[in-house]
Amino acid sequence: MAAPPPADERPLVMLAQALFPEFAAALAGRYRFALLADADAAAADEARALLVGGLPRVTAQHLGVLPALKLVACTSVGVDHVDLDACRSRGLSVTNAGAAFAADSADYAVGLLVAVLRRVAAADVYVRSGRWAADGDYPLTTKVSGKRVGIVGLGNIGSRVARRLAAFGCAVSYHSRSPKPSAPYPFVPALRDLAAGSDVLVLSCALTDETKHMVNRDVMEALGKGGVLVNVGRGGLVDEPELLRCLRQGVIGGAGLDVYENEPAVPPELLAMENVVLSDHRAVLTPESIGGVLEVVIANLDAFFSGRPLVSPMEL
Amino acid sequence: MEDTTPSADERPLVLLGQPLFPEFAAALAGRFRFVLVADADAATLAQGRALLIGLNPVTDDHLAALPALGLVAGISVGVNHVDLAACRRRGIAVTNAGAAFAVDTADYGVGLVVAVLRRLAAAEAHVRAGRWAADGDYPLTTKVSGKRVGIVGLGNIGSRIARRLAAFGCAVSYNSRSPKPSAPYEFVPAVRDLAAGSDVLVLSCALTEETRHVVNGEVMEALGKDGVLVNVGRGGLVDEPELVRCLQEGVIGGAGLDVFESEPDVPPELFSMDNVVLSAHRAVATPESIRGTIELVAANLDAFFAGKPLLSPVEL
Numbered sequence: 001m002a003a004p005p006p007a008d009e010r011p012l013v014m015l016a017q018a019l020f021p022e023f024a025a026a027l028a029g030r031y032r033f034a035l036l037a038d039a040d041a042a043a044a045d046e047a048r049a050l051l052v053g054g055l056p057r058v059t060a061q062h063l064g065v066l067p068a069l070k071l072v073a074c075t076s077v078g079v080d081h082v083d084l085d086a087c088r089s090r091g092l093s094v095t096n097a098g099a100a101f102a103a104d105s106a107d108y109a110v111g112l113l114v115a116v117l118r119r120v121a122a123a124d125v126y127v128r129s130g131r132w133a134a135d136g137d138y139p140l141t142t143k144v145s146g147k148r149v150g151i152v153g154l155g156n157i158g159s160r161v162a163r164r165l166a167a168f169g170c171a172v173s174y175h176s177r178s179p180k181p182s183a184p185y186p187f188v189p190a191l192r193d194l195a196a197g198s199d200v201l202v203l204s205c206a207l208t209d210e211t212k213h214m215v216n217r218d219v220m221e222a223l224g225k226g227g228v229l230v231n232v233g234r235g236g237l238v239d240e241p242e243l244l245r246c247l248r249q250g251v252i253g254g255a256g257l258d259v260y261e262n263e264p265a266v267p268p269e270l271l272a273m274e275n276v277v278l279s280d281h282r283a284v285l286t287p288e289s290i291g292g293v294l295e296v297v298i299a300n301l302d303a304f305f306s307g308r309p310l311v312s313p314m315e316l
Numbered sequence: 317m318e319d320t321t322p323s324a325d326e327r328p329l330v331l332l333g334q335p336l337f338p339e340f341a342a343a344l345a346g347r348f349r350f351v352l353v354a355d356a357d358a359a360t361l362a363q364g365r366a367l368l369i370g371l372n373p374v375t376d377d378h379l380a381a382l383p384a385l386g387l388v389a390g391i392s393v394g395v396n397h398v399d400l401a402a403c404r405r406r407g408i409a410v411t412n413a414g415a416a417f418a419v420d421t422a423d424y425g426v427g428l429v430v431a432v433l434r435r436l437a438a439a440e441a442h443v444r445a446g447r448w449a450a451d452g453d454y455p456l457t458t459k460v461s462g463k464r465v466g467i468v469g470l471g472n473i474g475s476r477i478a479r480r481l482a483a484f485g486c487a488v489s490y491n492s493r494s495p496k497p498s499a500p501y502e503f504v505p506a507v508r509d510l511a512a513g514s515d516v517l518v519l520s521c522a523l524t525e526e527t528r529h530v531v532n533g534e535v536m537e538a539l540g541k542d543g544v545l546v547n548v549g550r551g552g553l554v555d556e557p558e559l560v561r562c563l564q565e566g567v568i569g570g571a572g573l574d575v576f577e578s579e580p581d582v583p584p585e586l587f588s589m590d591n592v593v594l595s596a597h598r599a600v601a602t603p604e605s606i607r608g609t610i611e612l613v614a615a616n617l618d619a620f621f622a623g624k625p626l627l628s629p630v631e632l
Contacts, residue, residue, distance in 0.1 A: 120595065124595060144423040279454075
C-alpha cells in the first residue's frame, strides 16, 4: 500500500463512533478523523466518507447532517444497523468487511455445531466439577458426521461452513434468496422445507426486513425434536421468545448461539440448559480477522478517495 | 439384522473377559452363547476358541487358562491393555473396533481443536456467569483456519482429522511409524520436529512401548508458547506431570484432552485453566458408533467361526 500522505493532505473521514484502539492506531496516519457527535459544522459539511466501526445505529437523521456524504464504510459484515433505504435514496455507496471475517465465522459455526451435538462445553464443566470420578461417564451424545445440515445463506460465510461440514461427511443443502448455480449442494426454495430435511440448521445470512424472524415456530417444528439450530448471523433472524419455548418444550433438540435479539442480554432461561452452547457475539473476533478487516477498510477508503472502484461494495 | 438365531445349542461359544455392556448383550445374545470366564467350568474353558473382552487388562495368565483360544475380540480401538506379545507367541489373533469409532473420534478431536483455539468453553462460562453484560466481550482468540497442524498417527482416526482440518484451510503434516505414500500431507520423521513446525499437535496414535510419553518436555518446548496439544489417543502418550508444568508455565499455549494417565483422575491444576478443554474419555461415545462396533464385533466373530478372514485384525 502507498505511503500515507503528509498530515494536512489526509482526507477527512467522519466516524459514527470512536474506533477500536487497534483501528485508530492503524489508520491515524492515513486519514483525518472527526467524531460525528462532536463534529463542527465545517467538518460535517466537508465529510464525504463515514466510517462505521462496531455496530452503532446509523439513521437517516445521522446521514442527514452530512450533505457531502458519498460513502458509508462499515467494519462488520452485517449492515442491518445502517438505514440502507436512506443510503439508497441518497445514492450513497456502502461497503462492508467483505470476506475478511468469513473464515473465522465459519470456523466458529462449525465449532458451535460440534460443541452442541457432542456436548463439548457441558462435558468440560462435568470434568471440572469432579463429576467424572464421582458419577461416572458423561452420557452418550450424537454423532456429527453424516448429519444433514441446512445452511441459510450461502455467501462468504455459509459457503465456508458448507465446505468444512462436507469434510465431516455431512450432507449439505441450502436456502438463500436465489440459487447459486456454482454451488455443489441442493437448493431448497422454502426455509421450512430445508428445516424439515435437516438435522442441523445453520444461519449465516443477512438480517433484512425479509429475513427478520424467519426462524419461527413453524420452522422449528419442522426442524424437529432431534434438530439443532446454530446462529452466527443476527439474533433478529430468530423469534427469540419462540426459540425459548421450543427449547423448553423439546420442540427442537438444542442450539448453538453467538447472537441474540438484544445483546448483551442473554435470556436467563438459556443459562440453565445443557443442550445449548452460548457465546458473546465473538465468531469473528480473532486478531487475524481484525487485521483483515483493517486491510479491507483501508482499501475501500483509498479506492474511494482516489476515484477507483470500491473493494467490497454492497448491493442496496 | 435378519433373524438368523440358530437354535440354542448351535450357537458358537464365546467366552467373556468381563460382563458385556448392556447394548452388546442385547444385540448379540441370540447369535452366540456367552459364558463369563470367571463362571466357566473346566470343560468350557478348555473348549473356548474365542474371547470377547472389554477394557480390563488381558494378561498372559488369562490366556494360559484357555488352551483352545484362537481369537481375542476387542470392543475398543486401543488394545494396549492386552498382552499382544503373549498373543503373538500363542498364535492368537486379536481384533479391535477397526474404523467403527474413527469418525466420531475425528469429529471430537476437531471439536476440541476449535474449542481450545477459540475458547468456546471458557466463553460459554463467561456468558453463563453473566459476565458479558457486566464485563463486556470475552477477549480475542486465535483463528483456526490456516493453522499448521501436526498429526501423530495417520490411521483411521488421524486421516479423518486431517481431512476435516484441511477443509478449514489448515496445513497438515504428520508423523507415524512409517510414511503413508498415499497421504497428501507432509511426513515428518521426528515428533519433535513435527511439534516445532506446528501450531497444533494432535495425538491419534496407539499407545505402545515405543509411543509411551512420546510427548515430553522437549516436544512441548518445540511446540511452543502459542502451541496447542490435543489428545484423543491415550493419556500415556503424554508425560502428564510435565504437561501440567508446561501449561502452568506457559511453555505451551493450551490443550484439549479427552484422555488421561489415570482415568477418571484428572490433574486438578487443570480445572482453573481457561486455555484447556477437558473431556471424560468420550470422543467415541455416540450411539451410532456403539452400534457400528457391535456390528463389527459380530462380524469378526462370525468370520472367525466360519474360517474366513477377520475384518479388523490388529497387527501383532
